[in-house]
Amino acid sequence: MKKILVTGAAGFIGSAIAKKLLSEGNEVVTIDNLSTGKREVIPEGCEFIEGNVYDVSIIDKLVEYKFDIIIHFAGQSSGEVSFEDPVYDLKTNTQSTVMLLDFAKKTGCKEFIYASSMSVYGDHEDPYVDELSFTKPKSFYAIGKMASEHYMRIYSGFGIKTTALRLFNVYGIGQNLDNLKQGMASIFLAQALKDNHIFVKGAKDRFRDFVYIDDVVEAVILSIGRKKGDIYDFYNVSNGEKVTVERIINTIKLNLPYDISVEYGSGTPGDQNGIYGDSSKIYNDLGWTANSIFKDGMKKMINYYANLNR
Numbered sequence: 646m647k648k649i650l651v652t653g654a655a656g657f658i659g660s661a662i663a664k665k666l667l668s669e670g671n672e673v674v675t676i677d678n679l680s681t682g683k684r685e686v687i688p689e690g691c692e693f694i695e696g697n698v699y700d701v702s703i704i705d706k707l708v709e710y711k712f713d714i715i716i717h718f719a720g721q722s723s724g725e726v727s728f729e730d731p732v733y734d735l736k737t738n739t740q741s742t743v744m745l746l747d748f749a750k751k752t753g754c755k756e757f758i759y760a761s762s763m764s765v766y767g768d769h770e771d772p773y774v775d776e777l778s779f780t781k782p783k784s785f786y787a788i789g790k791m792a793s794e795h796y797m798r799i800y801s802g803f804g805i806k807t808t809a810l811r812l813f814n815v816y817g818i819g820q821n822l823d824n825l826k827q828g829m830a831s832i833f834l835a836q837a838l839k840d841n842h843i844f845v846k847g848a849k850d851r852f853r854d855f856v857y858i859d860d861v862v863e864a865v866i867l868s869i870g871r872k873k874g875d876i877y878d879f880y881n882v883s884n885g886e887k888v889t890v891e892r893i894i895n896t897i898k899l900n901l902p903y904d905i906s907v908e909y910g911s912g913t914p915g916d917q918n919g920i921y922g923d924s925s926k927i928y929n930d931l932g933w934t935a936n937s938i939f940k941d942g943m944k945k946m947i948n949y950y951a952n953l954n955r
Protein backbone atom coordinates (compact mmCIF):
# COMPACT_ATOMS: atom_id res chain seq x y z
CA MET A 646 0.00 0.00 0.00
CA LYS A 647 1.21 3.48 -0.91
CA LYS A 648 0.04 6.88 0.23
CA ILE A 649 -0.70 8.88 -2.91
CA LEU A 650 -1.83 12.45 -3.60
CA VAL A 651 -4.01 12.63 -6.73
CA THR A 652 -4.93 16.24 -7.45
CA GLY A 653 -8.18 16.83 -9.34
CA ALA A 654 -10.09 13.71 -8.29
CA ALA A 655 -13.40 15.57 -8.63
CA GLY A 656 -12.65 15.75 -12.34
CA PHE A 657 -12.89 13.32 -15.23
CA ILE A 658 -9.39 11.86 -15.35
CA GLY A 659 -8.38 12.41 -11.73
CA SER A 660 -11.43 10.58 -10.37
CA ALA A 661 -10.75 7.57 -12.62
CA ILE A 662 -7.11 7.44 -11.48
CA ALA A 663 -8.06 7.73 -7.80
CA LYS A 664 -10.69 5.00 -8.15
CA LYS A 665 -8.18 2.62 -9.71
CA LEU A 666 -5.53 3.32 -7.05
CA LEU A 667 -8.05 2.79 -4.24
CA SER A 668 -9.15 -0.52 -5.78
CA GLU A 669 -5.53 -1.67 -5.55
CA GLY A 670 -5.44 -0.96 -1.82
CA ASN A 671 -3.65 2.39 -1.79
CA GLU A 672 -4.44 5.32 0.47
CA VAL A 673 -5.48 8.30 -1.69
CA VAL A 674 -5.86 11.99 -0.86
CA THR A 675 -7.09 14.60 -3.31
CA ILE A 676 -7.19 18.39 -3.67
CA ASP A 677 -9.85 19.94 -5.93
CA ASN A 678 -11.43 23.39 -6.11
CA LEU A 679 -14.64 22.04 -7.73
CA SER A 680 -14.49 24.72 -10.42
CA THR A 681 -15.28 22.16 -13.13
CA GLY A 682 -15.21 18.95 -11.10
CA LYS A 683 -18.04 17.54 -9.03
CA ARG A 684 -17.87 16.42 -5.42
CA GLU A 685 -20.04 13.38 -6.14
CA VAL A 686 -17.49 11.86 -8.54
CA ILE A 687 -14.72 11.73 -5.94
CA PRO A 688 -14.40 8.00 -5.26
CA GLU A 689 -15.52 6.62 -1.91
CA GLY A 690 -12.55 6.25 0.39
CA CYS A 691 -10.61 9.14 -1.14
CA GLU A 692 -9.81 11.84 1.42
CA PHE A 693 -10.88 15.22 0.05
CA ILE A 694 -9.30 18.63 0.64
CA GLU A 695 -11.27 21.43 -1.04
CA GLY A 696 -9.25 24.32 -2.43
CA ASN A 697 -6.76 25.50 -5.03
CA VAL A 698 -3.54 23.54 -5.45
CA TYR A 699 -1.66 26.84 -5.83
CA ASP A 700 -2.90 28.11 -2.45
CA VAL A 701 -0.18 28.09 0.23
CA SER A 702 -2.71 27.33 2.95
CA ILE A 703 -3.84 24.21 1.07
CA ILE A 704 -0.28 23.00 0.53
CA ASP A 705 0.34 23.55 4.24
CA LYS A 706 -2.46 21.09 5.03
CA LEU A 707 -0.44 18.36 3.32
CA VAL A 708 2.37 18.54 5.84
CA GLU A 709 0.70 15.91 8.03
CA TYR A 710 0.93 13.35 5.19
CA LYS A 711 3.98 11.45 4.03
CA PHE A 712 3.25 10.82 0.37
CA ASP A 713 5.04 8.16 -1.62
CA ILE A 714 3.76 9.57 -4.93
CA ILE A 715 2.20 12.80 -6.16
CA ILE A 716 0.02 12.53 -9.28
CA HIS A 717 -0.87 16.04 -10.43
CA PHE A 718 -3.91 16.14 -12.72
CA ALA A 719 -5.71 19.23 -11.37
CA GLY A 720 -5.75 22.46 -13.34
CA GLN A 721 -7.92 24.14 -15.90
CA SER A 722 -7.72 22.26 -19.18
CA SER A 723 -8.97 24.55 -21.92
CA GLY A 724 -6.85 26.46 -24.39
CA GLU A 725 -9.79 28.81 -24.93
CA VAL A 726 -10.11 29.59 -21.22
CA SER A 727 -6.36 30.24 -21.02
CA PHE A 728 -6.85 33.23 -23.33
CA GLU A 729 -9.80 34.48 -21.28
CA ASP A 730 -7.84 34.36 -18.01
CA PRO A 731 -4.13 33.67 -18.57
CA VAL A 732 -3.18 34.43 -14.97
CA TYR A 733 -5.61 31.86 -13.58
CA ASP A 734 -4.34 29.36 -16.15
CA LEU A 735 -0.75 30.03 -15.04
CA LYS A 736 -1.66 29.51 -11.39
CA THR A 737 -3.62 26.29 -11.88
CA ASN A 738 -1.25 24.63 -14.32
CA THR A 739 2.25 25.94 -13.59
CA GLN A 740 2.38 27.58 -10.17
CA SER A 741 0.58 24.57 -8.71
CA THR A 742 3.18 22.25 -10.27
CA VAL A 743 6.11 24.22 -8.85
CA MET A 744 4.53 24.31 -5.40
CA LEU A 745 3.88 20.56 -5.40
CA LEU A 746 7.37 19.80 -6.66
CA ASP A 747 8.84 21.94 -3.91
CA PHE A 748 6.58 20.22 -1.39
CA ALA A 749 7.83 16.85 -2.67
CA LYS A 750 11.44 17.99 -2.30
CA LYS A 751 10.93 19.24 1.26
CA THR A 752 8.98 16.20 2.45
CA GLY A 753 10.98 13.45 0.75
CA CYS A 754 8.37 12.35 -1.79
CA LYS A 755 10.40 10.61 -4.49
CA GLU A 756 7.92 10.29 -7.35
CA PHE A 757 5.90 12.88 -9.30
CA ILE A 758 3.62 12.18 -12.28
CA TYR A 759 2.08 15.04 -14.24
CA ALA A 760 -0.69 15.50 -16.78
CA SER A 761 1.05 17.33 -19.57
CA SER A 762 -0.55 17.78 -22.98
CA MET A 763 -0.18 17.21 -26.71
CA SER A 764 -0.74 20.96 -27.03
CA VAL A 765 2.95 21.54 -26.26
CA TYR A 766 3.75 20.47 -29.84
CA GLY A 767 1.60 23.07 -31.57
CA ASP A 768 1.08 22.39 -35.27
CA HIS A 769 3.53 20.54 -37.51
CA GLU A 770 3.92 20.21 -41.27
CA ASP A 771 4.16 16.48 -40.61
CA PRO A 772 1.38 16.07 -38.02
CA TYR A 773 2.54 12.65 -36.78
CA VAL A 774 4.67 13.60 -33.77
CA ASP A 775 6.96 11.73 -31.41
CA GLU A 776 8.81 12.94 -28.33
CA LEU A 777 11.69 14.24 -30.46
CA SER A 778 9.37 16.54 -32.44
CA PHE A 779 9.86 20.24 -31.77
CA THR A 780 7.52 22.01 -29.35
CA LYS A 781 5.87 25.32 -30.26
CA PRO A 782 2.86 25.97 -28.00
CA LYS A 783 0.03 28.01 -29.51
CA SER A 784 -1.94 28.76 -26.32
CA PHE A 785 -1.17 30.03 -22.82
CA TYR A 786 -2.41 26.65 -21.58
CA ALA A 787 0.19 24.85 -23.69
CA ILE A 788 2.94 27.22 -22.56
CA GLY A 789 2.07 26.43 -18.94
CA LYS A 790 2.28 22.71 -19.60
CA MET A 791 5.65 23.10 -21.30
CA ALA A 792 6.97 25.24 -18.43
CA SER A 793 5.79 22.65 -15.92
CA GLU A 794 7.75 19.96 -17.75
CA HIS A 795 10.92 22.05 -17.44
CA TYR A 796 10.33 22.58 -13.72
CA MET A 797 9.98 18.82 -13.38
CA ARG A 798 13.25 18.28 -15.22
CA ILE A 799 15.08 20.59 -12.83
CA TYR A 800 13.44 19.13 -9.71
CA SER A 801 14.45 15.65 -10.82
CA GLY A 802 17.97 16.82 -9.99
CA PHE A 803 16.90 16.66 -6.33
CA GLY A 804 16.24 12.92 -6.62
CA ILE A 805 12.55 13.05 -7.53
CA LYS A 806 11.55 10.68 -10.33
CA THR A 807 9.35 12.87 -12.53
CA THR A 808 7.18 11.68 -15.40
CA ALA A 809 5.26 13.96 -17.76
CA LEU A 810 2.47 12.23 -19.66
CA ARG A 811 1.67 14.19 -22.80
CA LEU A 812 -2.00 13.30 -23.02
CA PHE A 813 -3.66 13.55 -26.38
CA ASN A 814 -7.45 14.06 -26.46
CA VAL A 815 -8.93 12.09 -23.59
CA TYR A 816 -12.59 11.08 -23.85
CA GLY A 817 -15.02 8.55 -22.45
CA ILE A 818 -17.61 7.76 -19.81
CA GLY A 819 -17.28 10.12 -16.87
CA GLN A 820 -16.44 13.21 -18.92
CA ASN A 821 -18.19 16.40 -17.80
CA LEU A 822 -20.70 17.27 -20.52
CA ASP A 823 -21.58 20.52 -18.73
CA ASN A 824 -18.18 21.99 -19.63
CA LEU A 825 -18.52 23.31 -23.18
CA LYS A 826 -14.99 24.73 -23.37
CA GLN A 827 -12.99 21.54 -22.94
CA GLY A 828 -13.06 18.21 -24.75
CA MET A 829 -13.99 18.31 -28.44
CA ALA A 830 -15.92 15.02 -28.51
CA SER A 831 -17.75 15.75 -25.26
CA ILE A 832 -18.68 19.29 -26.37
CA PHE A 833 -20.22 18.02 -29.61
CA LEU A 834 -22.03 15.18 -27.85
CA ALA A 835 -23.40 17.48 -25.14
CA GLN A 836 -24.83 19.84 -27.75
CA ALA A 837 -26.34 17.00 -29.75
CA LEU A 838 -28.05 15.51 -26.70
CA LYS A 839 -29.35 18.83 -25.40
CA ASP A 840 -30.28 20.74 -28.56
CA ASN A 841 -30.17 18.27 -31.49
CA HIS A 842 -27.70 20.77 -32.90
CA ILE A 843 -23.90 21.03 -32.93
CA PHE A 844 -22.14 24.37 -33.25
CA VAL A 845 -18.52 23.88 -34.30
CA LYS A 846 -15.88 26.52 -33.59
CA GLY A 847 -13.52 26.02 -36.53
CA ALA A 848 -13.18 23.96 -39.68
CA LYS A 849 -14.45 20.41 -40.14
CA ASP A 850 -11.10 19.13 -41.46
CA ARG A 851 -9.28 19.81 -38.16
CA PHE A 852 -8.35 16.57 -36.45
CA ARG A 853 -7.41 15.03 -33.12
CA ASP A 854 -5.93 11.85 -31.68
CA PHE A 855 -8.39 10.42 -29.14
CA VAL A 856 -7.38 8.26 -26.18
CA TYR A 857 -10.04 6.49 -24.13
CA ILE A 858 -10.09 7.18 -20.39
CA ASP A 859 -9.34 3.56 -19.39
CA ASP A 860 -6.17 3.64 -21.48
CA VAL A 861 -5.06 6.89 -19.83
CA VAL A 862 -5.54 5.42 -16.35
CA GLU A 863 -3.43 2.43 -17.39
CA ALA A 864 -0.66 4.77 -18.59
CA VAL A 865 -0.59 6.40 -15.15
CA ILE A 866 -0.52 3.05 -13.35
CA LEU A 867 2.34 1.80 -15.52
CA SER A 868 4.27 5.04 -14.89
CA ILE A 869 4.33 4.42 -11.14
CA GLY A 870 7.69 3.04 -10.11
CA ARG A 871 8.90 2.88 -13.70
CA LYS A 872 12.33 1.28 -14.14
CA LYS A 873 13.12 2.48 -17.65
CA GLY A 874 13.72 5.99 -18.93
CA ASP A 875 15.59 8.83 -17.24
CA ILE A 876 14.82 10.13 -13.77
CA TYR A 877 12.90 12.84 -15.65
CA ASP A 878 11.12 11.58 -18.73
CA PHE A 879 8.08 12.37 -20.87
CA TYR A 880 5.79 10.24 -22.99
CA ASN A 881 3.09 10.61 -25.61
CA VAL A 882 -0.13 8.97 -24.45
CA SER A 883 -1.74 8.67 -27.86
CA ASN A 884 -3.67 6.33 -30.11
CA GLY A 885 -1.96 7.20 -33.38
CA GLU A 886 -5.37 7.52 -35.08
CA LYS A 887 -6.23 10.71 -36.99
CA VAL A 888 -9.88 11.64 -36.33
CA THR A 889 -11.36 14.69 -38.06
CA VAL A 890 -14.05 16.97 -36.66
CA GLU A 891 -16.34 15.79 -39.44
CA ARG A 892 -15.81 12.16 -38.43
CA ILE A 893 -16.60 12.92 -34.77
CA ILE A 894 -19.87 14.55 -35.78
CA ASN A 895 -20.80 11.74 -38.18
CA THR A 896 -20.11 9.17 -35.44
CA ILE A 897 -22.46 11.04 -33.09
CA LYS A 898 -25.15 11.34 -35.77
CA LEU A 899 -24.84 7.64 -36.66
CA ASN A 900 -25.35 6.56 -33.05
CA LEU A 901 -28.26 8.81 -32.09
CA PRO A 902 -31.83 7.98 -33.22
CA TYR A 903 -32.75 11.51 -34.35
CA ASP A 904 -31.50 14.16 -36.76
CA ILE A 905 -28.68 16.45 -35.69
CA SER A 906 -28.10 19.78 -37.43
CA VAL A 907 -24.57 21.15 -37.70
CA GLU A 908 -23.34 24.74 -37.92
CA TYR A 909 -19.75 25.94 -38.39
CA GLY A 910 -18.35 29.20 -37.02
CA SER A 911 -14.98 30.85 -36.51
CA GLY A 912 -12.27 29.10 -34.51
CA THR A 913 -10.92 29.90 -31.05
CA PRO A 914 -7.55 31.53 -30.25
CA GLY A 915 -4.61 29.12 -30.15
CA ASP A 916 -6.56 26.18 -31.55
CA GLN A 917 -4.41 23.54 -33.22
CA ASN A 918 -5.30 22.34 -36.68
CA GLY A 919 -4.29 18.85 -35.63
CA ILE A 920 -1.57 16.40 -34.72
CA TYR A 921 -1.55 12.72 -33.84
CA GLY A 922 0.99 10.84 -31.83
CA ASP A 923 3.60 8.11 -31.99
CA SER A 924 3.40 6.13 -28.73
CA SER A 925 6.31 3.75 -29.34
CA LYS A 926 8.43 5.29 -26.57
CA ILE A 927 5.89 4.58 -23.81
CA TYR A 928 5.37 1.11 -25.28
CA ASN A 929 9.10 0.36 -25.24
CA ASP A 930 9.69 1.75 -21.73
CA LEU A 931 6.45 0.93 -19.91
CA GLY A 932 4.65 -1.62 -22.06
CA TRP A 933 1.67 0.71 -22.63
CA THR A 934 -0.47 0.69 -25.73
CA ALA A 935 -3.94 2.06 -26.43
CA ASN A 936 -6.56 -0.69 -26.40
CA SER A 937 -9.62 1.30 -27.52
CA ILE A 938 -10.08 2.66 -31.03
CA PHE A 939 -12.16 5.80 -31.51
CA LYS A 940 -15.13 4.15 -33.21
CA ASP A 941 -15.71 1.75 -30.32
CA GLY A 942 -14.91 4.14 -27.49
CA MET A 943 -17.11 6.91 -28.89
CA LYS A 944 -20.03 4.55 -29.44
CA LYS A 945 -19.75 3.41 -25.83
CA MET A 946 -19.69 7.03 -24.63
CA ILE A 947 -22.66 8.08 -26.79
CA ASN A 948 -24.82 5.14 -25.67
CA TYR A 949 -24.01 5.80 -22.01
CA TYR A 950 -24.97 9.48 -22.05
CA ALA A 951 -27.96 8.99 -24.36
CA ASN A 952 -29.42 6.43 -21.94
CA LEU A 953 -28.56 8.67 -18.96
CA ASN A 954 -30.62 11.48 -20.45
CA ARG A 955 -33.77 9.42 -21.02
